[in-house]
Every structure is written in C-alpha cells, then in structure tokens.
Amino acid sequence: MLGITLGGLGSWALLNRSRLRARIGRNSAHISPVLSGHSLSTAQLLAWIDGATQGWLVLTPDLTIGFINARAERLLQFSSNQLVRGQALKDVLPVPQLEEAIVSVRYQQRPQRCEWEQQGVPLEAIVLPGSDEWLLVLLQNRQSLEAQQQQQERWVSDVAHELKTPLTALMLVSDRLETAVSSDDSILVERLQRELRRLQLMVEDLLELSRLENILPHEQGGYSLVNLEELVEGAWNSIRPLADQREVSLCLKTAEPGPLLGDQRRLHRAVLNLLDNALRFSPAGSAVEVEILPSGGWWLVCVRDHGPGLSERDLTNMFQRFYRGDPSRARSNRGGSGLGLAIVQQIAVNHEGRVQARNHPDGGTSIELLLPRGDH
Numbered sequence: 001m002l003g004i005t006l007g008g009l010g011s012w013a014l015l016n017r018s019r020l021r022a023r024i025g026r027n028s029a030h031i032s033p034v035l036s037g038h039s040l041s042t043a044q045l046l047a048w049i050d051g052a053t054q055g056w057l058v059l060t061p062d063l064t065i066g067f068i069n070a071r072a073e074r075l076l077q078f079s080s081n082q083l084v085r086g087q088a089l090k091d092v093l094p095v096p097q098l099e100e101a102i103v104s105v106r107y108q109q110r111p112q113r114c115e116w117e118q119q120g121v122p123l124e125a126i127v128l129p130g131s132d133e134w135l136l137v138l139l140q141n142r143q144s145l146e147a148q149q150q151q152q153e154r155w156v157s158d159v160a161h162e163l164k165t166p167l168t169a170l171m172l173v174s175d176r177l178e179t180a181v182s183s184d185d186s187i188l189v190e191r192l193q194r195e196l197r198r199l200q201l202m203v204e205d206l207l208e209l210s211r212l213e214n215i216l217p218h219e220q221g222g223y224s225l226v227n228l229e230e231l232v233e234g235a236w237n238s239i240r241p242l243a244d245q246r247e248v249s250l251c252l253k254t255a256e257p258g259p260l261l262g263d264q265r266r267l268h269r270a271v272l273n274l275l276d277n278a279l280r281f282s283p284a285g286s287a288v289e290v291e292i293l294p295s296g297g298w299w300l301v302c303v304r305d306h307g308p309g310l311s312e313r314d315l316t317n318m319f320q321r322f323y324r325g326d327p328s329r330a331r332s333n334r335g336g337s338g339l340g341l342a343i344v345q346q347i348a349v350n351h352e353g354r355v356q357a358r359n360h361p362d363g364g365t366s367i368e369l370l371l372p373r374g375d376h
Helices: 011-031 042-050 070-075 096-108 142-180 186-213 228-245 264-280 312-317 340-350
Strands: 055-059 065-068 112-118 121-129 135-141 224-227 249-254 259-262 287-295 298-304 354-359 365-372
Touching: 055 070, 070 135, 096 112, 096 121, 096 135, 121 142, 135 142, 142 186, 186 340, 224 228, 224 264, 228 249, 228 264, 228 287, 228 298, 259 264, 259 365, 264 287, 264 298, 264 340, 264 365, 312 354, 340 354, 340 365
Parallel strands: 249 287
Antiparallel strands: 055 065, 055 135, 112 121, 121 135, 224 259, 287 298, 298 365, 354 365
C-alpha cells in the first residue's frame, strides 16, 4: 500500500496528517496493485512534483493550498519568503476565473480550463477533480505556448519561401526535358511535372496560410462590398472544366444575392476551395448544391456534395493542416496540398466567422461557411 503524507508542509500538515492518511488509505486499493512489490516514498513523490516543469497546486476540500511546487510559485510570482502552504486559496490568489473553474469542477466532476493574467503574464490553469473533493491545479505560461506556435509558423513560412525558387527552376528544367527526351521517357517527365506542380501548389498554399495567420480579424482596410451569389458563380467557372469532365453540375439556391463586406480575393479562394472539395467527393452525373441563406446578422453558405459522407474522424479533423481522409471516399483522383480546408477556416476566422461540416441527413457532406453581413 502506498502511504502518502504531505509531511514537511508546516503546522497545517501536522494538524491534518491523520485525516490525510485516512483518506489516502481508502484510495490506496486502486494504487497498490499497480505498485505491487514496490515502494514509493513520500519524499520521492514530492521531489518529482517539485521538480516538474509544470506548476502544481494541491487544494484540500476546504480550498486550502496543501502543496505548491517551485514552478507554480514562480508562475504566480510569489516571493520566496511568502508562506502560501496552508493558506486559503482566495487569500493568496483571488482570481475569479480560477474560482469559477473550481466551482464548475466540483459540480460537474470534470476537468476545467481557465485563463487570466498574473501581473501582466498570461497564465493557463487546468483544474482536475480528485476523490473526497481534493483538487489538482496545473499551471503553465500561456505566453510560451503562443511563442512556440508563432515560431513554428515563421519556420513553415521561411521554408516555403526557400522552396519556391528551386521549384520554379525545376519546373523550367522539366519543360526543357519534355522536348528533349524520347517518347519512351515522356511518361517519366509527365510524372515529374505532375509532382512538381503538386509541390508548387503546396508551397503556395503554405505561404497563403502563413499570410492569413498574420492578419488580425479586425483588419478591414482592404474590404469591399462582396456579392456571395456572384462569388459562387465565379468560383464554379474556375473549376467548370473539371466538373464537365465528370458531368457534375452546380445547383445554386438563394433568395438574396448575399451582399457583405469582405476581402473579395480571399472569400473567392474560400468558396473555390469548398466547391473543389465537394467536386472531389461528387459521383459522376450528380450536382454540387450551394445554398445562400440569411441568418440574423449572418450569411450562411452551405456547400453539399452527394458523395458517401465522412467518418466522425474526418469530420473532426478535416480542417487541420495536411489532414487527408479516407482516399476511397473520393470520387476523383486529383491530389491536393492538404491545406485547402485549413485555408477556408482561417479566412472565415479573419472575417470573424466560422466554418463547420456535417453529414447531410439525405446523404453526402455539407460544409457550412458562416460570415457576418457587416455594414453595406
């Protein structure tokens, strides 16, 4: 049996040691089989917690700080001579967001996440429920996470820029090879050109996604009056040759033209990507249905295909970068960059809208782009 006490926590721990032993004793039946034949000292357990790179707070049932590691003390900017162990949480850390999360955890018995700024430093906490109303609070600096994400995005953008020049040179070489090789080798040159075009598309999409991620949602300097009906028709004309090859038609339904303020070029790109995605999953001879609906202060653009529908995994992950669903569901063998729907999502976010997908009750998949009307 694992006998854990929070020894060395000051006078508070001495007064509550017997109660803590009794509580942990009741729960040790769940732990002892895992550690059968081994012993784990309290000192070792606390040393691990204290040396963790993440901040830890153990809260007693009466919301007193039973244990806090050095990392949490630094994140919360407690002075080295400030004794917080054994103190009421509300007395040393009066944070409404954290208090609300704790109440929610107690009520729902599920982990809750909250954010706040501690003396200008953005923090994130995850509150975990325990037995007998004990709680664990995990802390980390949100700024470091955002910095890592920004660094990753800059790295992707830099790589894409570096790849653009050699890819252009390789395309020129492949064009020369096409006229120089024999007919037997022309198939290899065509395959080379096809893969180079795919890489070029991926690089261009990476650069566009990087640019989109560096635009604030409220930057409307380049916004103009956009007509969604004309936008859909123009985007469909761009892929009509591909659709005609498989006799797939466009069925556009709208009672209003759908005027809104937005970035004309990028909204065209978003609609084009949605139509192209629907075309990939559309059976030959079917239709891609697009409906433009007013919804309060929003426009809802629904793009539906008549394909086999998507799995729950695809519906959950389809807007992530480079995610590729089950290839057997696609009705077209055209390859993409894997960034098309991620670009749609970012364009929607930049317009303070959103995009979501669902399987239509009558078959196929429906992707819904929700955009604010704005002033027009």
